[in-house]
Amino acid sequence: xxxxxxxxxxxxxxxxxxxxxxxxxxxxxxxxxxxxxxxxxxxxxxxxxxxxxxxxxxxxxxxxxxxxxxxxxxxxxxxxxxxxxxxxxxxxxxxxxxxxxxxxxxxxxxxxxxxxxxxxxxxxxxxxxxxxxxxxxxxxxxxxxxxxxxxxxxxxxxxxxxxxxxxxxxxxxxxxxxxxxxxxxxxxxxxxxxxxxxxxxxx
Amino acid sequence: xxxxxxxxxxxxxxxxxxxxxxxxxxxxxxxxxxxxxxxxxxxxxxxxxxxxxxxxxxxxxxxxxxxxxxxxxxxxxxxxxxxxxxxxxxxxxxxxxxxxxxxxxxxxxxxxxxxxxxxxxxxxxxxxxxxxxxxxxxxxxxxxxxxxxxxxxxxxxxxxxxxxxxxxxxxxxxxxxxxxxxxxxxxxxxxxxxxxxxxxxxxxxxxxxxxxxxxxxxxxxxxxxxxxxxxxxxxxxxxxxxxxxxxxxxxxxxxxxxxxxxxxxxxxxxxxxxxxxxxxxxxxxxxxxxxxxxxxxxxxxxxxxxxxxxxxxxxxxxxxxxxxxxxxxxxxxxxxxxxxxxxxxxxxxxxxxxxxxxxxxxxxxxxxxxxxxxxxxxxxxxxxxxxxxxxxxxxxxxxxxxxxxxxxxxxxxxxxxxxxxxxxxxxxxxxxxxxxx
Numbered sequence: 001x002x003x004x005x006x007x008x009x010x011x012x013x014x015x016x017x018x019x020x021x022x023x024x025x026x027x028x029x030x031x032x033x034x035x036x037x038x039x040x041x042x043x044x045x046x047x048x049x050x051x052x053x054x055x056x057x058x059x060x061x062x063x064x065x066x067x068x069x070x071x072x073x074x075x076x077x078x079x080x081x082x083x084x085x086x087x088x089x090x091x092x093x094x095x096x097x098x099x100x101x102x103x104x105x106x107x108x109x110x111x112x113x114x115x116x117x118x119x120x121x122x123x124x125x126x127x128x129x130x131x132x133x134x135x136x137x138x139x140x141x142x143x144x145x146x147x148x149x150x151x152x153x154x155x156x157x158x159x160x161x162x163x164x165x166x167x168x169x170x171x172x173x174x175x176x177x178x179x180x181x182x183x184x185x186x187x188x189x190x191x192x193x194x195x196x197x198x199x200x201x202x203x
Numbered sequence: 204x205x206x207x208x209x210x211x212x213x214x215x216x217x218x219x220x221x222x223x224x225x226x227x228x229x230x231x232x233x234x235x236x237x238x239x240x241x242x243x244x245x246x247x248x249x250x251x252x253x254x255x256x257x258x259x260x261x262x263x264x265x266x267x268x269x270x271x272x273x274x275x276x277x278x279x280x281x282x283x284x285x286x287x288x289x290x291x292x293x294x295x296x297x298x299x300x301x302x303x304x305x306x307x308x309x310x311x312x313x314x315x316x317x318x319x320x321x322x323x324x325x326x327x328x329x330x331x332x333x334x335x336x337x338x339x340x341x342x343x344x345x346x347x348x349x350x351x352x353x354x355x356x357x358x359x360x361x362x363x364x365x366x367x368x369x370x371x372x373x374x375x376x377x378x379x380x381x382x383x384x385x386x387x388x389x390x391x392x393x394x395x396x397x398x399x400x401x402x403x404x405x406x407x408x409x410x411x412x413x414x415x416x417x418x419x420x421x422x423x424x425x426x427x428x429x430x431x432x433x434x435x436x437x438x439x440x441x442x443x444x445x446x447x448x449x450x451x452x453x454x455x456x457x458x459x460x461x462x463x464x465x466x467x468x469x470x471x472x473x474x475x476x477x478x479x480x481x482x483x484x485x486x487x488x489x490x491x492x493x494x495x496x497x498x499x500x501x502x503x504x505x506x507x508x509x510x511x512x513x514x515x516x517x518x519x520x521x522x523x524x525x526x527x528x529x530x531x532x533x534x535x536x537x538x539x540x541x542x543x544x545x546x547x548x549x550x551x552x553x554x555x556x557x558x559x560x561x562x563x564x565x566x567x568x569x570x571x572x573x574x575x576x577x578x579x580x581x582x583x584x585x586x587x588x589x590x591x592x593x594x595x596x597x598x599x600x601x602x603x604x605x606x607x608x609x610x611x612x613x614x615x616x617x618x619x620x621x622x623x624x625x626x627x628x629x630x631x632x633x634x635x636x637x638x639x640x
Contacts, residue, residue: 030242031286033245082337084355110355113353114355176359176367177358183222183223186223187231190222190233191364197469199465200327200466
């Protein structure tokens with residue numbers, strides 16, 4: 001997993017609440033056997049018309065947002081199906097941070113597992129950032145996980161909170177498995193006890 | 204330990220599987236059985252390979268292909284869709300490379316992962332069971348803690364046999380008394396979802412209790428636990444009892460003889476203690492549950508068969524009103540129509556919710572001596588090769604074949620009436636405004 005320390009880039013405004021994972025990556029695109037390549041179908045139902053051509057009205061089809069690294073949205077972002085393809089699609093497109101008033105639980109977990117940073121900020125601040133983002137290429141937003149601040153184009157710093165363990169993993173690009181492997185002796189001990197008490201669980 | 208605070212079924216299974224508790228309260232939870240299939244594992248095996256990791260407990264892992272298998276003869280002649288075929292071939296390569304036990308496509312035991320786990324005796328009481336599929340809650344019917352996980356978590360379990368989990372809250376839904384004629388587990392769970400809504404169980408593990416649940420056979424309990432997910436809960440479970448034990452005793456891979464006796468001792472300690480605390484409680488009277496019909500495009504849009512199509516104009520909340528209107532339009536309905544007056548186009552018995560031998564028997568009992576109406580297409584899809592064999596041995600296929608098409612075993616959700624016909628296949632086999640029961 002790629003570490004996330006600080007990012008300064010274009011932010012795309014998506015002023016919608018309840019953006020679900022089927023909007024982020026529609027079910028018909030889930031058949032790949034790789035984590036890569038989902039970016040081309042990110043928000044496919046918004047980005048493309050029925051004939052496959054681009055919908056010029058959708059923000060990610062407009063300059064400079066084709067190169068967006070941050071997405072600003074409203075409440076309950078990432079609700080719906082548990083598919084991990086949603087953060088994979090965001091990441092593959094180039095979006096490494098989503099800022100919203102709140103996130104659906106499984107999506108939030110899946111983001112941290114894949115180096116996509118979900119930043120929770122109150123609605124009124126998201127509205128301000130939405131306005132910043134609409135300024136396009138003139139307005140770069142910084143997200144600093146080290147200091148836990150979002151820096152607006154006007155220099156204003158907005159603090160945010162992240163879970164300390166998750167922050168540590170993101171800053172260092174560590175995945176959960178590496179972390180859990182440090183508990184291997186405890187897992188070994190558990191298996192020894194369980195094997196003795198419930199041998200039918202082992203073959 | 205049990206001498207102290209009374210505990211729920213969930214608490215007992217949870218406590219028995221905590222390897223360690225991290226400072227923030229997250230538990231490292233041990234997983235007893237990991238069921239895997241072709242859709243949510245390719246990237247997980249890829250991750251293991253990239254990091255040079257192994258599968259920690261191949262003996263606690265079972266792989267089967269199910270989602271991408273059509274009901275036609277393509278399992279023999281080759282899967283047509285190239286992406287589906289690639290997923291299946293990738294799983295077949297991965298199980299060899301990582302030494303994971305695998306049930307091949309043409310094996311009699313092959314079937315929907317949520318049918319075969321219990322059927323083979325691999326899903327047992329007191330276990331923690333996971334699978335990269337939301338309907339893993341099905342296995343809770345065995346008295347296990349079973350839930351769906353994402354692909355990163357699949358990789359985590361393959362590598363460490365554990366998951367990082369925050370404890371869930373306890374909820375109990377009791378269904379008291381006897382079910383009315385014509386009602387089944389599915390009517391119970393739909394009635395519950397109709398009461399609590401599609402997010403009513405969020406953050407909770409639901410234990411189903413009461414006489415009506417006790418009276419259900421294992422297939423009925425599996426249907427209830429399967430659809431728990433549609434009520435937003437993390438998992439559903441039913442305490443193990445004699446029905447459960449008798450079922451396991453007949454399975455090919457369940458513990459035998461001395462091992463069975465020893466397991467039985469522990470299984471009998473699992474039901475919730477008297478006075479155990481539940482964060483949420485719901486009681487339903489079984490006799491008040493009528494056969495349920497979902498008339499719209501999500502399982503919350505459920506009404507008793509005696510109901511009428513609601514009028515969106517009567518809904519106060521704007522967002523809900525718009526949603527109701529969309530559903531009424533999509534389904535081609537008129538507010539005020541009686542549900543019993545609606546024409547049905549397709550009758551489907553199958554999927555991970557309803558494709559066990561008990562379900563096929565129920566379908567055959569209804570089909571016997573009757574014929575399917577001319578405008579109705581009837582489909583019965585057994586959930587595994589073993590279900591199909593058993594159905595044929597009982598002559599159920601002959602009864603059903605007189606009218607509906609009795610099909611080959613299939614994947615779970617490709618045609619799940621609560622998944623596919625609601626989103627995905629409009630204009631497909633059902634056609635616009637098609638109605639599937």
